[in-house]
Amino acid sequence: MAILDDxxxxxxxxxxxSQVESADSQVKQRRATYSKAKVGVEQAIAAREQAEADRDQIKAAITQAKAGTDEAIAGLKQTQASRDDAIAALKQSQASGNDAIAALKQAQASRNEALASVAQTEAKLAEAKANKEQALREFERYQSLESEGVISAQELETRSTAVKTAREGVRVAEANIDSAKARVEIxxxxxxxxxAKIEIADxxxxxxxxxxxxxxxxxSSAEARxxxxxxNVSSVMAQLRxxxxxxxxxxxxxxxxxxxVDSALSNIDSAIADVNSDKARVEERQTQLAQTLVRAPANGIVAERIARVGDVTSGSKMLFSIIKDNQLELQLKVPETQLSQxxxxxxxQISSDADSRIKMLGTVREIAPLVDQESREAxxxxxxxxSDxxxxxxxxxATITTATNQGLKVPAKAVLPQADGKSIVYVLAENNLVKAVPIEVGKILSKNSDLANAKIEIKEGLKLGDRVVVAGAGYLKDGDKVKVIEQN
Incomplete structure (x- = not known):
């Protein structure tokens, strides 16, 4: 436990x-001001309601005056509509008169055209009759020539056709004269x-x-009304304004x-806020006062004292470090490629190069979620x-076993390297004869780098139960006979 200066x-x-007491006094004073302002609001509202009632009464008078105006305007519109109808009727009568005059001019023009057509068709009739007489004389002359054999019958036929055409022309001209005279009558x-229509239109x-x-x-009478x-509406509108x-x-x-009132309420709220702020400040200082007594969060042994008497500290600065419940932990760095294992x-398995007595088992408690960006280790x-x-x-x-495989191992002295880089062992066969067997070796298994007593993993070449020569293997050759000495 440590005690800080309080x-x-x-x-x-x-x-x-002291500030809390002063703020409480201000709250009471501002509440009294609020009550007074509230009475003023009630009086102002009563005056406003009376003014609104007077205004509503004038609005009713305006409504009545506008109704009279609307009635007068309706009468005006009705008389204007009657006048517009009369003007429209006048314009229609004038239009009818103009139409009658136009019709008269058109009828006179048609009569003149018909008279001209009669004269023209009479001229054409005279021309057609002359053509017919000419065609008859030519036909008679050609008949004489044909009887004398001067012209052919075909030429005579042509003159006969011309006579017929001339007669038809006379007939058509006479019909056109009759038609033109009929148009004149119409x-x-x-x-x-x-x-007659012009007289009626006038x-x-x-x-x-x-x-x-x-x-x-x-x-004019309706406009005056x-x-x-x-x-009257303007007069009442002035009263409304x-x-x-x-x-x-x-x-x-x-x-x-x-x-x-709002200002008074705001002042009250501000004063209450000041009270609450001052109270919060008191509570904060009391909390800080309680924090001047620093207790360890758990039982344990003080491992390191960082703070000294007279030091200035803060909530984030460490004062002591303790070993919680005398529980130590070991921190290892593991490459990210092996984290999944x-x-x-x-x-x-825990051991120490400095103290051979330390041989114990630990347990992985936590794996850091982040990998160091530079070392790529977690x-x-x-x-x-x-442990004492x-x-x-x-x-x-620390040794962590990630996987186990069943295999064979032999004493390192039994393995004989060859010139080609391979290795052999001598296996005991029948009649105590030895046989050289090529093998594939794996890791060297030793404790404390003791190669004399080390063993070598055999990956291939031997099977379980094979007996190999250990002592003196380097002096043998394939097929030699040896004496077997059992060794535990």
Whole structure:
């Protein structure tokens, strides 16, 4: 347990408590101000409601005045519509008169065209008759020539066809004359009809003009009524504007009073916040005061004392380091390529190059989730058993068995290297004769680098139960006879 200097914290706690009392006093004072402002709001609201009632009464009068205006406008629109109808009728009568005049002109033009057509067709008839007489004379002359044998019958036939064509021309011209005379008669009838329609249209125009005059007089009377109604509305609207101004003033008073209330509430909240802040500061200082007594988080042995009397410390600075419950751990660096072979809970053989007495089993407790970016190794933490031989900061050797395979091993002295790089052993055969057997060797298995007593892993060449020559193997050759000495 360690005790830190708490005199400054105690002084700060007393100062914070004084600030809490002062803030409480301000809260009470601001609450009284709030109550007074609230009464002002209620009075302002009452004045606003009275102003709104007066305004609503004036609005009702406006509604009534607008209704009178609407009625007058409706009457005006009706008289205007009647006037527009009369004007439209006048325009229609005038249009009918214009149409009748246009029809008369057209009928007269048609009659003139028909008369011209009669003269033209009479000229064509005279021409057709002359052509027919000419064709007859030519036909008679050609008949004489044909009877005398001067021309052929075919030429005579051609002159006969010309006579027929001329006669047909006369017949067509006579028919055209009859048709043209009929068109003249029709045109005369159309002219008479158009003149009658003009007389009727003139009478309609006179009647329509009289109706327009009456409708215009009615419109003037209706416009006067509308002007009177609009003047009444304007007067009431002026009263409404005055009432609206009073309402706006009353609302402004309400807003001002409400602002005072809101300000008072804000001041109360601010004062309460100050109280809470000061209380929090007291609690914080009391918490810090409690933290001047530093206790170890668990039982154990102090391994290192970092802080000294008079040092200035902080919450993140370490004061002591302890060995929790006398439990030591070993930290190993394992290459990332072998991490997948290490599992939490796996047993680890622990030894020491400095102290041969240290031979024990540890357990993998934690595998670091991150790999060092430079060394590409991860830290593995191993729980060590309690032992008086272990001290913090010692270097230990750990062996983790990642996999086991069944194999053969022989004393290293039994393996004889050959010139070609291969190795052989001598295997005891029948009648104590030896046979050279090529083998493939593996790892050298030794303790403390003792090669004299080391053994060699045999990967291939021997089988379980084979007996090999150990002592003196280097002096033998294939087929020699030896004396067997059993060795445990």
């Amino acid at each position: 005199s400054v914290l105690k002084s700060q706690i007393n100062q914070a408590k 045109a005369d009838a159309n002219v008479s009809s158009a003149e 009478a309609n125009v006179s009647s329509a003009k009289a109706k327009v005059d009456i409708a215009s007089s009615n419109v 509308v002007e009177s109604a609009e003047a 005055s009432a609206e101004a009073k309402v706006s003033s009353a609302r402004a008073n309400v807003n001002s009073a409400q602002a005072e 290490v599992k939490v809970g796996k047993k680890v 830290t593995i933490k191993i729980d060590l058993p309690k 031989l272990l001290r913090p900061g010692m270097f230990l050797r």
